[in-house]
Amino acid sequence: MSKAILVVGGGFAGLTAAIEAAELGHDVYIVEKSPWLGGRVAQLNKYFPKLCPPSCGLEIQFQRIRKNPRVKFFTMADVVGLAGSKGSYTVRVRLRSRHTAPHAVDFNLLASSLVGEADNEFDFGLSKRGALYKSMPFAFPDRYVLDTPTLSKTDATQAERAKFLDLSEQPREIELDVASIVVATGWKPYDVTRLTNLGAGKVKNCVSNMQMERLASPAGPTGGRIVRPSDGRTPHSVAFVQCAGSRDQNHLNYCSYICCMASLKQCLYIAEQNPDAEITVYYIDLRAPGRYVNVLEKVQALPNVCFVKGKVADVVQAGDDKVTLTVEDAVRGEKLTLHYDLVVLATGMQPSLAGENPPLPLPLDEDGFIAGGEEAGIFAAGCARMPLDVTRTAQSGTAAALKAVQTVKGR
């Protein structure tokens, strides 16, 4: 009987759980649906607590995986079926076709010669990508992906001739025998198109906080310059709209925990690049848990950042591609209508499983977070369980690994 552990999701929680379990001597499989490991953290410019770039923490995790033969991972893979019970599960995993050779090939030249384009989901639509692409410079595995529907006709003939591409690769299914499962399926940014009064994603220069991370990231669409997406100009006035969808029974009926700190962090990005930019943060309550209060104090001390208590409830397009906000300053009792060069919606985190039908026997709460499953030897980690920052995500990954190991070993 297999004593392996399956980890669903290769983000920070999943990686941590997998590595911790493997380093205790257990076989681990990671099943990741995107082409690379790293999850949401890989999309950030910097992350808490030390405000280092994602490569910093992820590189260490990737290194530990490379060195540990007990960790095996599948990318572009989905769990499609589960049979058995605690201690002896058979998991069916579907592997989508990547169409590129299984080793690190530098396709840079070929990729740039292809003309077909698609929206770059890694940049949340802020840029285009080609058919043959790698979303980040430190991607792990260091392999390109060929997205065949994006190929133009000429691209296709070129791709067929390419030595390390295989256009005919078919998706396939494998079966894994495992004793325990860690579910670290993570989160997705709340869908801005549902925020009808905040512009529903149709207002130019009104971006989400995750788009802001991409704008600020050196590997992002602007090479790390924070500019207005519409015209590439440096914004002189920026507004942050907190609780865009969070703590709202019409959207996410809980606090997403990270958005206050994310906006404070992004204030620092902007102030660093353009100290003259006027920044306003509109909030209901500012939540800087634990030692993060230091960051809040640091941002509050910045000369051009001001905080206004009041939730923005109306966002519309203004002339010159500016954005008009309407908000009541609840302390002064004044309704303000103001124009900004750039507006950032601090959208919250929704569990990836919300609205999905995962083939795992997992009880989800009404918001889509995993609530239970431990008696079946299935343990949730990271933001699949509750909104968390990276530090606490790592802790929950370790905790889930420990429980999975206990299940495998028997108590």
Place this chain on the structure above:
Amino acid sequence: MAQCTLKPDLEFTREIARAGGSSLKKCYQCATCSVACPMAPANAPYPRKEMIWASWGLRDKFRSDVDIWLCRNCGNCTDLCPRGARPADVMAAARNLVYRDLAEPSIVSKWMGSASGLKRLFLIPAVLWLVVWALRAAYNGQWFPRAADGRIVFGQIFYGDYTIDPIFMLTFFGACFVLYRGVRKLWEMFRPQGELLVIGRTKSWIFHLADVLWEEVLTHRKFDECEDGPTTGKAGPNRKTGHALLFWSFVLLAFVTAVVAAGHWVGKIVPVIHIETPMPMTFPIKILANIGALLLICGLALLTWRRLRLDPEQHGSGFYDWYLLGILWLVAVTGIFSQCFRLADAIVPAFLAYYLHLVFVWMLFAYLPWSKLGHFVYRTAALVFVRMYGRS
């Protein structure tokens, strides 16, 4: 900074909750509602401040607050409220409480507060008109008399000169008096402390009233402005058509009543303009009256349909709302039935329907200062005040 001590009046908070604002404690003061409301002015917008006053039970703040009368209860704030605190319902509840305080004697407002008082409210006119009926029946010698030419004439029992007209005139002017005192009281409550220095020309309240009537009441323009708020993503059935139909039916029926009364009383001196009831169906005034009844039914149907379609989780409908809709339906239906039975020559149902019609019309007018219908006076008064003091 000067210290100020708040004295929460929890009883007031409970009163608001009972009057339809039971969700008020869910508010966490995010101020979405003030933005959701396209009518709320930039300076001290509503309803966020009212929500915290309600939580704290600040009765005096509400009494001096004109803003609850600026709210047209479109429900945008409730649609966007992230907490389900239903500010629109809290504003409506606050208005209900103010009606209660405004009109004297306050015992009527206590009866109006809930369904249990309804029996008393109904019995007063029911007994009153039954006594009138009995007296006239004794005088006529029969309960369902016919006129000399065999027609059904309601005046045989409910004789205008000595019964209906004096009672209704007393009721009408009594209600007017109660409303007048209510409006005086309302303005007194609104009036800011200290002296108000006005620079520039001021207008008399009469001209402001004319402005309000023309710009807001007759045209129903503000109902459109309610639609100008942020996109809520929730389609709410529009109230403008139903409310406007109802309003114009009232205007029409009031006009008809005034003409008939004038024709009757002035006709005693100037026989040329004498109007005899029942009027023939082709008589212009009768035609107008029936058009008014039709508009009334259409308006009522629209408003009732809208209220029934409202999501009860989002927009509550309280006893005040249903009382008004109910009494209007009863007035309209009994009125139409009286006419139909009379024309069909069904004498017993005709008199019974007419009797009920009188009961319900009396209820409508006599209790007007305490009921939701009072808004047409109180709100207009508040709007005039707002213009006089320059808040809009």
